[in-house]
Amino acid sequence: MNDKGSYKPLTYFQLMEVSLRELLVEKGVLTAAQIDEAVEDMRRRTPERGAQVVARAWTDAAFKQRLLADAPGACESLGIDVPKLRLVVVENTPEVHNAVVCTLCSCYPRMLLGIPPDWYKSRNYRSRMVREPRAVLAEFGLSIPQEVQIRVHDSTADMRYMVLPMRPAGTQGWSEERLASIVERDSMIGVAVPKA
Amino acid sequence: MQPQFVTDYPALAPRFEVGERVRVRKAAPLGHIRTPFYIRGHEGTIERLCGSFPNPEELAQMRDGLPAQPLYRVRFRQKDVWPDYRGADSDVLEIEIFQHWLEKA
Amino acid sequence: MMGNSALTPILPKAHHDMGGEPAGKVAPTEHDYAEWERRVDALVVLLTGVRGEKLMTVDELRKNIEALGPQAYDGMSYYERWITSVTQTLIQRGIVATEELGRKMTDVENRSHHDMGGLPAGKVEPTEHDYADWERRVDAMAVLLSSRISVDERRRSIESLPPGEYDAMSYYERWVTALGQTLIQRGLITTEELGRKMEEVCSRSS
Numbered sequence: 001m002n003d004k005g006s007y008k009p010l011t012y013f014q015l016m017e018v019s020l021r022e023l024l025v026e027k028g029v030l031t032a033a034q035i036d037e038a039v040e041d042m043r044r045r046t047p048e049r050g051a052q053v054v055a056r057a058w059t060d061a062a063f064k065q066r067l068l069a070d071a072p073g074a075c076e077s078l079g080i081d082v083p084k085l086r087l088v089v090v091e092n093t094p095e096v097h098n099a100v101v102c103t104l105c106s107c108y109p110r111m112l113l114g115i116p117p118d119w120y121k122s123r124n125y126r127s128r129m130v131r132e133p134r135a136v137l138a139e140f141g142l143s144i145p146q147e148v149q150i151r152v153h154d155s156t157a158d159m160r161y162m163v164l165p166m167r168p169a170g171t172q173g174w175s176e177e178r179l180a181s182i183v184e185r186d187s188m189i190g191v192a193v194p195k196a
Numbered sequence: 197m198q199p200q201f202v203t204d205y206p207a208l209a210p211r212f213e214v215g216e217r218v219r220v221r222k223a224a225p226l227g228h229i230r231t232p233f234y235i236r237g238h239e240g241t242i243e244r245l246c247g248s249f250p251n252p253e254e255l256a257q258m259r260d261g262l263p264a265q266p267l268y269r270v271r272f273r274q275k276d277v278w279p280d281y282r283g284a285d286s287d288v289l290e291i292e293i294f295q296h297w298l299e300k301a
Numbered sequence: 302m303m304g305n306s307a308l309t310p311i312l313p314k315a316h317h318d319m320g321g322e323p324a325g326k327v328a329p330t331e332h333d334y335a336e337w338e339r340r341v342d343a344l345v346v347l348l349t350g351v352r353g354e355k356l357m358t359v360d361e362l363r364k365n366i367e368a369l370g371p372q373a374y375d376g377m378s379y380y381e382r383w384i385t386s387v388t389q390t391l392i393q394r395g396i397v398a399t400e401e402l403g404r405k406m407t408d409v410e411n412r413s414h415h416d417m418g419g420l421p422a423g424k425v426e427p428t429e430h431d432y433a434d435w436e437r438r439v440d441a442m443a444v445l446l447s448s449r450i451s452v453d454e455r456r457r458s459i460e461s462l463p464p465g466e467y468d469a470m471s472y473y474e475r476w477v478t479a480l481g482q483t484l485i486q487r488g489l490i491t492t493e494e495l496g497r498k499m500e501e502v503c504s505r506s507s
Contacts (some may be wrong), residue, residue, distance in 0.1 A: 010409075013335050013381040019405040020388055021340065023397055024304030029356070030347055038343035039336075055282045083351055086201055086246075103232050105363055106379070110350070115342060117331045121379050126325035130234065134283045139327055149286040152274075154320060156230045157267050158294035159200075223496030226481045228364035233314045234321035253492040255360035257485060258394065278321070296493055 045114040049080050050162060054188065055180035057089075059165040067164065072147075075112060085111040090153060091164045092193075097144050099137065099190030100153045100161040101129040109160040113185060120189065130154055140191040161164035163190040168195040199247040205264035207248035210297065212268060216242045217301035220270070220293060228256035235289075239301045240272035246292055263292045266295040316371040338380040344387055357390045365389040368461040436473040443480060449482050458482045 010018065022120035024030045053075055057064040067074040087109055090098040102108065103126045108116040119125055129136050133152050137144055144150055153161045165187040171179060186192035197214055212218055222237035230252050245268055250261030274287040281287070334342075348356045365386040366374070374382065391397040444456065458479035470478070484490045 011381075013377070015409055016388055017337050017341055017384045017410045020384070020391070020397065020403060021344070022409070023405050024344075024391075027396075029396060033458055034347060035343050037341060038347050039339045042339065042342055042346065053469075078202060088200065088246075101320075103234075104230060104318060105366070115334060117329070118379070119327055119329045119331070122327065122330075123319060123322075123375070124324040124327045127319045127322040128327070130232075130289055131278055131319045132282070133287070136327055137308075140329065146284045148284070149288065151287075152289050154232065154289060154291045156232060156441050157246070157252065157294065159246055159269075159292055160269075176382060221496070221498050221500070225492045225496035226478065227485045227492035227495070228360060228367060229315075229318075229492065232320045232356060235320045252360040252363075255358045256364035257488065259488060260362060261360075 010072060040113065042110070045111060047113050047183075047188065048180070049075075050109075050113045050185070050188045051180040051183035052176075053080065053089075053162075054164060054183045055176045057164055058179055059176055062184045064164075069182065071162070080112065082109075085109060085160055087112060087160050087162060088159045089149065089162050089164050092166045092190075094148070094166070096149045096151060097190065098161075098163045099129065099133055099153045100155065100163060101126060102155045103127070103130055104154075104156055107160060109156040109162050112160075112162065113188065116189075117185070137191060140186070142192055162188050164188075165194050168194050168196045197245050199245045199266075201247035203247050203249060203264060205248060205250060206262055207264035208266060209250075210245055210266040210299075211295060212242050212245075212298065213264075214244060214270050218242060218268075218270060218298045219301040221297050221299060223297075227244070227253055229253060231293055232291065235277065235291055236297075237273065238272055238277050238293075240270040240276075243269040243271040243290060249294075251294065251296070267292055268295065268298065270298070315367060317367045324385075328354050334380075341380045341384045341387065345383060348387065348391075356396060357394055361390045361393070362386045365393075433473075439473050439477045439480065443476065446480070446484075449489070450487060454483050455479050455488075458486070 021030075021032075021035065025032055025035075041098055053067065056078060057067050063074060063077075066077070067089050068091060071089045072082050072085055074089075075082045075085075075087065090100075100108075101120075106116060106121040108120060110116070125136065130152055133150050134144060137150075155161055165183065167179070168182070171182075182194045182196060184192060184194070187194050197210065197225050200211075217239060219239045220231060220240070224233075224236075245266060248264035248266050251265050252261065254261035269290050270293050272289045272291070273285075274281045274283060274289060275285060277289060325400050345359070345362065347353075349362070350356065362383070363386075366382050368389075369382060369385065377385070388397070388402065392399055392402070407419075443458070455476075456479075459475050461482075481490075481495065485492055485495065
């Protein structure tokens, strides 16, 4: 583990992390190699994996059906491992826009998309997204017409949610790879939509 | 009713059906609770049975949380939850709520 | 919002349970996670058994974060909260002991020349009051239960009360809360039983 950059004294919490890790390794609870591997494993889990899933759903109707009924199975069928993830995919349509929040903490489909952004875990997002979703989406630059129903999912228990955004117009004939390249993390949380 | 996820914990039987009107109990005990404060006392509709999972209130206390409780996705109309809601009438909230926090509306 | 005042909770809403609270604009901030933060994340994944042996549950981790209280919760960064919670949970589980952690932290600190300094303290106000019946009952319950619940468990429970609320609550308000928390942790009562009993008592007295 190499921290790049210039020397800074440890904060109390960094001190706690180092101490705890050394104790756990000394006691044989974990090994240093396991911790390093787990860090690298989470680093490899990125929104690109979710984008791959979305692009496949846009081009393969049977896959999309499977994704909506059994999301973990559908991901695994693409070779994307999502250990113990109770994933539920919710589909945006012309009538419905979905968005995801965890008001109680920071539940997020990490095993698919990686570590969530700071703002998703912030007080402001967690407080307001359930109460005034349209105002929050507007702050993200997304304006949803009144005729479109907004469904806000508060992940309070064992499920983890990913939004399947709508395929934008002007993408006919695009390859899956090209389609995946326009699917960003925020559109899978529901605060943005993909643009061609 | 088929659950979204099949689990193999010993579990209580589901008491509610998809489409049924339910109310979230308005209790406020101590301990670790996963039913958000803002939804307690409100009425919604069962959207789906997610499956049966160990009770997080008990897991937090280092106990096994069994028998597993049926967990539902419950749909609430925003304008029913917030008196000052200014979005569309059709806007909804969907929240996972454990069976022991629900009663028939 | 909760129209029926007979069911107003005795304690303020928990600080982490923030859905629906007024708050400011969402600043779409992100940061590149530091290595120590990634290691904390990795520890959580490993210890909660996403692969292999499960040594604790994410529910215990959440509970210990919730126990931090408003000032710590808001004043600490996300991974500062998580490393604190991982540590608390390992201690609660008996995997790491408070003493050995203290000694290890001192070792590491000496190696890293980090100065932590002392803590501020307040003035002692010599106040008194005549105890109410309910306060005497709390005291009595604690004494009667002392063979089953040690004073250290009760004290630990009080210590984990939210700092801001610790100051706002009276002595016996803190003790009855600590007694309740400890009884739940010990399994003598469950969260659900307490909730239903409180509802029942409220509807009896309204």
